[in-house]
Amino acid sequence: MMDAAPHLPVNTSAPRGTARxxxxxxxxxxxxxxxxxxxxxxxxxxxxxxxGAPADAETVIEQLRAAGLDGRGGxxxxxxxxxASTRSHASGRGxxxxxxxxxxxxxxxxxxxxxxxxSLAPHLVIDGLLLCAAAVGAxxxxxxxxxxxxxxxxxxxxxxxxxxxxxxxxxxxxxxAGEATAVVNAVERAVSVPRDHVLHLSEAGLKGRPxxxxxxxxxxxxxxxxxxxxxxxxxxxxxxxxxxxxVTVCGDVATPQVLEVxxxxxxxxxxxxxxxxxxxxxxxxxxxxxxxxxxxxxLDTPLSREALSPFGAAPGAGVVFVLSSARCGLETAAGIxxxxxxxxxxQCGPCVNGLPAMAGVLSRIASRSxxxxxxxxxxxxxxxxxxxxxxxxxxxxxxFVLSSLSVFASDVRAHLASTCEVHGA
Amino acid sequence: MDEALWxxxxxxxxxxxxxxxxxxxxxxVTRSGRPLPGLPRFSVTLVHRxxxxxSCVFLLVxxxxxxxxxxxxxxxxxxxxxxFGSFLPFWQGLGTVGVDLLIxxxxxxxxxxxxxxxxxxxxxxxxxxxxxxxLAHAIGNGTNGTSGWFLVIAGISTALVLGAVAWRVSxxxxxxxxxxxxxxx
Amino acid sequence: MPxxxxxxPNAAAAAAAADVAAxxxxxxIDWTLCDGRGLCTELLPELLGRDEWxxxxxxxxxxxxxxxxxxxxxxxxxxxxxxxLCPRQAxxxxxxxxxxxxxxxxxx
Ligand code: SF4
Ligand code: SF4
Numbered sequence: 001m002m003d004a005a006p007h008l009p010v011n012t013s014a015p016r017g018t019a020r021x022x023x024x025x026x027x028x029x030x031x032x033x034x035x036x037x038x039x040x041x042x043x044x045x046x047x048x049x050x051x052g053a054p055a056d057a058e059t060v061i062e063q064l065r066a067a068g069l070d071g072r073g074g075x076x077x078x079x080x081x082x083x084a085s086t087r088s089h090a091s092g093r094g095x096x097x098x099x100x101x102x103x104x105x106x107x108x109x110x111x112x113x114x115x116x117x118x119s120l121a122p123h124l125v126i127d128g129l130l131l132c133a134a135a136v137g138a139x140x141x142x143x144x145x146x147x148x149x150x151x152x153x154x155x156x157x158x159x160x161x162x163x164x165x166x167x168x169x170x171x172x173x174x175x176x177a178g179e180a181t182a183v184v185n186a187v188e189r190a191v192s193v194p195r196d197h198v199l200h201l202s203e204a205g206l207k208g209r210p211x212x213x214x215x216x217x218x219x220x221x222x223x224x225x226x227x228x229x230x231x232x233x234x235x236x237x238x239x240x241x242x243x244x245x246x247v248t249v250c251g252d253v254a255t256p257q258v259l260e261v262x263x264x265x266x267x268x269x270x271x272x273x274x275x276x277x278x279x280x281x282x283x284x285x286x287x288x289x290x291x292x293x294x295x296x297x298x299l300d301t302p303l304s305r306e307a308l309s310p311f312g313a314a315p316g317a318g319v320v321f322v323l324s325s326a327r328c329g330l331e332t333a334a335g336i337x338x339x340x341x342x343x344x345x346x347q348c349g350p351c352v353n354g355l356p357a358m359a360g361v362l363s364r365i366a367s368r369s370x371x372x373x374x375x376x377x378x379x380x381x382x383x384x385x386x387x388x389x390x391x392x393x394x395x396x397x398x399x400f401v402l403s404s405l406s407v408f409a410s411d412v413r414a415h416l417a418s419t420c421e422v423h424g425a
Numbered sequence: 426m427d428e429a430l431w432x433x434x435x436x437x438x439x440x441x442x443x444x445x446x447x448x449x450x451x452x453x454v455t456r457s458g459r460p461l462p463g464l465p466r467f468s469v470t471l472v473h474r475x476x477x478x479x480s481c482v483f484l485l486v487x488x489x490x491x492x493x494x495x496x497x498x499x500x501x502x503x504x505x506x507x508x509f510g511s512f513l514p515f516w517q518g519l520g521t522v523g524v525d526l527l528i529x530x531x532x533x534x535x536x537x538x539x540x541x542x543x544x545x546x547x548x549x550x551x552x553x554x555x556x557x558x559x560l561a562h563a564i565g566n567g568t569n570g571t572s573g574w575f576l577v578i579a580g581i582s583t584a585l586v587l588g589a590v591a592w593r594v595s596x597x598x599x600x601x602x603x604x605x606x607x608x609x610x
Numbered sequence: 611m612p613x614x615x616x617x618x619p620n621a622a623a624a625a626a627a628a629d630v631a632a633x634x635x636x637x638x639i640d641w642t643l644c645d646g647r648g649l650c651t652e653l654l655p656e657l658l659g660r661d662e663w664x665x666x667x668x669x670x671x672x673x674x675x676x677x678x679x680x681x682x683x684x685x686x687x688x689x690x691x692x693x694x695l696c697p698r699q700a701x702x703x704x705x706x707x708x709x710x711x712x713x714x715x716x717x718x
Contacts, residue, residue, distance in 0.1 A: 196640040198678070198704050348641030349605075349665040356606050384661055387673030390641045395673070455697065458647040458664070467649045467695050542643070542699055601646060601664035 014228035018236060018244050018262050021220055022120055027152065029159040032123035039127055040227050057087060060135040060222075066230035068242045069222065073103060073178070073215030074288065074317045076305065079222065082212060085202040087136045089210035098138040099206045101187065102129045104145040104153070104216040105171035107178030108288040109339075110319045113246035114216050116258040118149045121220060122156035126163050128219025131226050136212055141166040142187050145216075146173070175289070175343035179391045180213040181205075182345075193345040194391035215317075217246050237263030241304040245318055249274035251285075252324035261303070268299040270320050279324035282422075283407050287316030289336055290396025292403035293329070312403050328422040330411055333404035334359065334366035340397045351394045354385035358401055368415045375405055375412055427494055434490040435568055439575070441483035442563050446582040448476040449556050452549075453589040458600040474534070481531055484524070516565030519558050526555040556586060636678040636706045637689050639666060643700035650692040650701060656685060680706065 015023055024035040064080035071077045090098035102125060106114040118125065126143075133141050141163075145153050147170045157163045169187060171177050177192035184205045186192040197204075205211020214222075221243060225233045234242040241263030247270060250256040254275025261270060267284055271277055283293040286303070292313035294301055301307050303315050323329055341355035358381040365374050382398035389395070405412060411421045451473035460466045492499050498511045505525060508518035533540060533548040564570040564579060592598055637657070646664035657679055658666040668679040681689045681703070693701045 194642075196642045198638050198702075349644060349646050349663055350641065350661060353605050353663040353665075354661075383673075384667070387676035388641065388665070388667070389677075458645070460652075465652045466647065467652050467691070470649060470695050470697070538694070538699060600648070605663050 014232045015224075018260055020224060020236075020244050021117065021124060021217075021246065021260055024121055024123070027120060027122060027156065029123055029156070032121070036124070036127075036224070036227060039131070039223075057135040057137070060131060060226060061087070063225055063230050064222065067225045067233040068230075069218065069225060069233070071215055072217035072221070072245060072317065073180075074108070074290065076314055076316065079214070079218055082202055082214070083132065083135050085200065086210045086212040089203045090137055096209045097140065098133075098136040098210040098212060099140040099142070099187075100129060100133045100136065100138045101142040101144055101183055101206075101211065101213045102126075102216050102219055103178060103180070103183050103213050104143065104149065105178035105183065106146065106317075107171075107173075107175045108290075108317050108319060109175070110248060110250055110285075110288055110321050111317050112248045112250075113258045113318055115146070115149065117216055117220060117246065118145060118153060122153055123160070124220035124223045125216045126156060126160070126166070127223035127226075128214070128216075128221070129166065130162060131222055132212055132214060132219065136210070138212070139165070140206075140209075143168045144171050144183050144186065145169075146171055174345075175340065176345050176391060176393055179393070181391065183213050184211055193347060194393070196390045217318075238302075238304065240264070240306055241302075241315070245303070245315065247303065247315075247318040247320055249320045249322070251320075251322035252278045252281075252327070253322050254278060264302040264304045264307075266300045266302045267294060267320060270303065271299070271322055274322075277322050277324055279326045282323045282325040282327070282329055285321035285323065286311070286313040286319070288319035288321075289340055289400060290392070291316050291319065292399060293323075293407040295407050296325075311407075312399055325422065328366070328411070328420055329404065329408040330362075330366040330415055330420075333401070333408070334363040337362050337397065337401050337404075340393070340400070344393060345391075348389040348394075350385050350388040354381055354388075355394060355397055357381050358385065358398070362401055362404070365412060365415050368418045368420065370416060370418055372416055374416070378402075378405060430490045430494045431568075434487055434494060437483045437487040437490065438563060438567060439569070439578070441480050441487055442559060443578065443582070444476050444480035444483065445556065445559060446585060448473055448480055449552060450585050450589045451476060452552065453593050456593070457598050477531065477534070481527065484527065488524070513566050516562055520562035520566060523555055523559040523562055526551050526558065530555060553590075634680040634682070634706050635686065635689075635703050636675075637681050637692075638678050638702050638704055639676075640700045640702075641665075641677065643698045644696075645698050645700075647697050649695050649697065653688050653692040653695070654681075654685060657681065657689075678704070678706065 024031045061080050061083050064083065065078075069079045071079055071082070086098050089095055104114050104118050104125070129141060129143065133139070143153055143157070143166050145168065150168055150170050154168050157166050157168065171186065172192050174192060176182055176194055177186070179194045180201055181197055182192050182194045184201060185195050188206050201211045201213060203210060205213070221233075237243050243263055244260050245263055246258055246260055248258050249270050253271060257274055259270065259273055261273070267286070271281070271284070281296045281299060283295045284299065285291055285293050286308060292311050294308070294311050294313060298311070301311075303320070305314050308314055323332060337359035341359040344351045344355050346352055358378060361374055361378045361381065364371065365378070378401060382402050385394035386398045387395060414421050451469055454461060455470050455473050458466065461469055464472065488504060503510050503517065503521060505521065507521035508514050510517040529548050530551055533545050537545045560579060560582065564576075567575065569575045597603065644665060646660070646666070648660055648664055648666075651658040651660050651666050657669060659669050661667045668676045671679060689703060693703065
């Protein structure tokens with residue numbers, strides 16, 4: 001092994017098991033290189049931003065397609081398609097250079113996984129950002145993160161010669177600030193509210209340029225796929241949910257924590273891994289505040305799109321919020337709905353007026369108002385706001401509220417009779 | 426000839442003032458988002474716009490006819506730069522100020538879809554300056570400005586506009602204001 | 611008094627569907643600009659009603675078509691009037707083929 005630098009013992013063998021993202025012994029670039037090795041030589045241009053040769057870009061995109069990596073920010077969209085779309089819009093005649101933005105804003109209050117990733121493995125994310133930039137031919141790179149993590153990210157960028165051109169931006173703590181068009185707005189106009197769009201960002205984003213916004217976990221996974229290949233990625237997880245994913249298990253569990261688990265791990269296993277529930281489980285909110293509830297009898301449901309879809313849920317950003325039977329689901333749901341209504345960016349009439357109205361009616365149910373038409377009114381408002389905003393905040397809020405009504409249906413009846421299944425009369 | 430020009434100048438000035446008043450009032454109705462009896466919202470908007478343009482046409486005739494009138498002794502400069510006229514320079518200057526403001530408001534209105542909402546709105550606010558300036562010019566400069574019948578017209582106009590403005594600043598002005606819980610930025 | 615017109619059953623809707631081309635033109639509503647002034651709903655009563663707060667509501671449309679409302683050919687002139695008269699410049703026409711095939715932008 002003459003060519004390996006003696007002072008830098010490099011481990012280029014692919015990690016085995018589900019521990020993939022947190023293998024570096026520290027946050028330094030050296031520790032990162034020791035754990036994962038340098039970016040693969042098949043992508044020499046990746047380190048020099050904007051100079052990606054077409055063949056390399058095709059390789060990355062093809063690899064991602066074979067790996068079946070989906071976005072980890074919440075929408076769960078196939079990553080290769082976003083890359084391919086951005087690339088095609090940035091490479092046509094008369095087209096403008098692309099922009100790549102790493103989204104580490106984690107507006108979802110229950111999620112901690114981006115925080116864990118950025119504080120423990122910032123260099124994997126940076127690798128992914130550079131790879132994306134090379135794949136779509138972007139020279140304009142931004143890193144969006146929280147005020148708390150920005151210094152660490154800045155330090156990590158400064159540690160390596162290939163990432164000095166990445167600009168760090170601090171996101172405000174607001175639920176909708178992490179929405180992709182809000183991220184673009186923040187970079188362009190320093191206001192973190194979603195904006196109206198007809199075209200997808202990959203076609204017209206920052207200042208009308210093709211823009212790729214990727215969640216930081218997506219970027220870290222991408223950095224591993226580029227190193228170890230699609231087949232390695234798929235060696236863990238299921239056919240539909242390949243690879244590992246970060247989940248935040250929180251709520252009524254012994255030790256709330258961020259876990260790296262194989263795709264398709266059952267909810268019950270996740271709860272056990274977090275030390276088990278503190279009391280018998282009533283339901284689990286999957287995907288975050290825009291997600292949906294899975295009732296206790298279905299806890300063996302795997303964390304996969306397919307298995308969760310009957311509940312209207314999806315893995316989303318990997319939030320698993322456990323509600324024990326010591327807490328009233330309707331009160332919890334009303335609290336979340338009220339929070340979501342307050343988090344409306346205040347731009348779109350149906351969202352601004354509809355969400356508080358919807359949360360208000362749900363709160364009346366939670367406080368056991370004897371008014372039988374209330375559930376129907378919630379359902380009517382949920383339908384009224386859906387599809388009528390510039391971002392999916394009304395849709396996600398409506399989904400959550402409807403899921404609450406259906407999963408806690410028997411308790412809704414109890415509340416309408418002025419009693420409660422949890423707190424009694 | 427001068428007699429005719431003078432008469433035309435007077436009449437068109439008055440008509441322009443009256444149509445401008447109606448345009449201002451309908452503009453306020455437009456802003457409320459409410460229809461009028463028998464006049465749906467888009468018609469209110471269209472009538473507002475058309476009355477404004479009619480007012481401009483009469484104003485143009487007013488200006489041109491007085492330009493050729495030997496008594497008024499207007500120069501081209503008087504149409505754009507106020508307060509240099511030879512006859513009642515102050516009151517005539519107000520007319521010039523009004524014309525300048527009106528040009529700004531009309532041009533930005535016609536280009537509304539190009540210049541963006543904000544610029545349009547800021548300039549459109551000038552109407553609240555434009556209207557009293559125009560009325561003052563009419564009273565102070567007009568031959569009939571202080572005759573009884575014109576003062577009646579001026580009084581009715583003032584009452585209309587003041588009433589509309591009072592409604593404008595009242596809490597119930599915007600349709601749906603009472604049922605909307607949030608204010609959209 | 612506000613008159614929240616309930617979405618009335620639109621008998622013409624089925625017939626109108628035939629008038630929609632394969633790649634129909636859609637009326638895009640920019641919700642960040644719309645102030646619910648209701649001019650568009652007057653000019654396009656076949657297409658738009660008003661919700662209880664006065665904002666336009668696409669009639670008899672799936673949720674996916676509530677911000678990009680397909681406009682049949684016969685209504686295009688009225689749609690253009692609505693665009694020109696919208697006091698907030700919140701409306702525009704676009705070809706549905708040009709709309710993103712990717713789903714909502716999400717959180718990356
Ligand atoms: S839908 Fe709601 S949260 Fe989204 S941009 Fe509009 S007002 Fe803001
Ligand atoms: S005319 Fe414009 S502002 Fe009024 S409701 Fe329609 S889209 Fe909204």
